[in-house]
Amino acid sequence: MASERALLVQLVNKINSGRIVLPTLPEVAIAVRELSQQDDSTLSDLANEISKDPGLAATLISLANSAAFGGLVKTNSVIGAVTRLGLEKSRDLASASAMHQLFYSEQNMTWDKLEELRLANIDVASCALAILASEHQLGRLANLSADVLLLACQVHNIGALPLVDQAEKHPHLFNDKAQLDRIIELLQAPLGKTVLNQWHFPAELVESTRYWADLSYQTPEPSYLDLVRLAALYTGHMRLTDSLSSVLDMFIRKGVLSSVDLFGMETYFLTYNEVQQSFHSSAVPAN
Template structure:
């Protein structure tokens, strides 16, 4: 049996036996989510908690100053940023912004893969976030909101982390990037769903992680998966044979006005501004 097939078999066996080691939610995200569920939590107390993680605090401030928030006031501190973002959305947004902490490795080869995966993930998320913003400006859609898409678009592909971590034990497979891409395409969905289930995420997030790359899953209604798939297509995470035809599906569904949108300067600037939140 080849090394590639052996690794694939190991992954499948560990999934089936529920022995695959799944990543843990970052500590700061756990604290924010637990505190956000406290009906008596104040903006000041939440800000104090977020401030204990300088990287997260910086990103929250950047987000509050981004075009996504449409704030007319320059935000300079964490307390002000939490007030701008809102206690309701902060649970999802802070969790999403903490995700980078999981894409790490001491192995230089794995680190390269992790860095690339994170960059592609958050670039795809930026597309999804901007598209939701524009969609909501054109249509009032109660279910499709910014804080949920931020978390959904940064966690849907979390299944790649355990795959790359397991692959670290089999360095030979890195001579064949196509195999890794195949393993991720086949297994990341179920591993991601298992991870989000272990984290206590709602069924909505679990189902998205499980089904986003399943070509047979085509919801008739407009769902978060549509925006996630658009971002994944634009960043090459979701491979399609005909990109124009793939994008036309979302034109026909009424999510985007035209696939020409993505070449417009205004759209590119919005995506760039959003991406800077993660730098």
């Protein structure tokens, strides 16, 4: 077993030399994103592509019916969902939903860690979307979109995947899960940036993935990064450096959060629970 410092050096060298395998965008996400860029593609084309993946289709319909996306009138079809959402929102929701396919392994050693990461994505997304839906109801943060935020949440820890892959391929290098957790904490941010750049994702999502866990990095105005960070802190998936009340005050001063009373709003609870249900209803099977 390598010492932690030696392991870090080895992994950093692999990253810098391009010898670490990066995850590829799920095929259905590639197909959907390519379709959305074609001038002659229609919503029916998009619905047909999404329908090829039953789990993805079910998640998309459930999300479209949720309070996060204004689902007052329910739909039970993919074409109904994409018609309501439109091309861009459907693309982002399909991409976000497809990300769960990456957090899966048949190896017992890494199954638990990937499941932990997958569930963290769901928690952060549920909280962030619930905050944004509540702020939208209050007439705030109108420049931030729920579909982009969902995708930001679903890829915020994507940089952990190459490191879990290394643990799976070279288990003799890792002492235990605690060591893997520390390695992920140190290296997932720059790796996440590399992955999203390789996928040609928008700069605002690359920025969010690179800096959400770095409190010293601040955007000039409330951003997707802020909501991912706030949700990660509030749900306990990011360590607090101060009391929760002090941290929440920081977000209130910046204008990201109107008040702590938001967490008691009906819209917050409704949206949080609906997003949770949307993803858990199509979860990958246990190993």
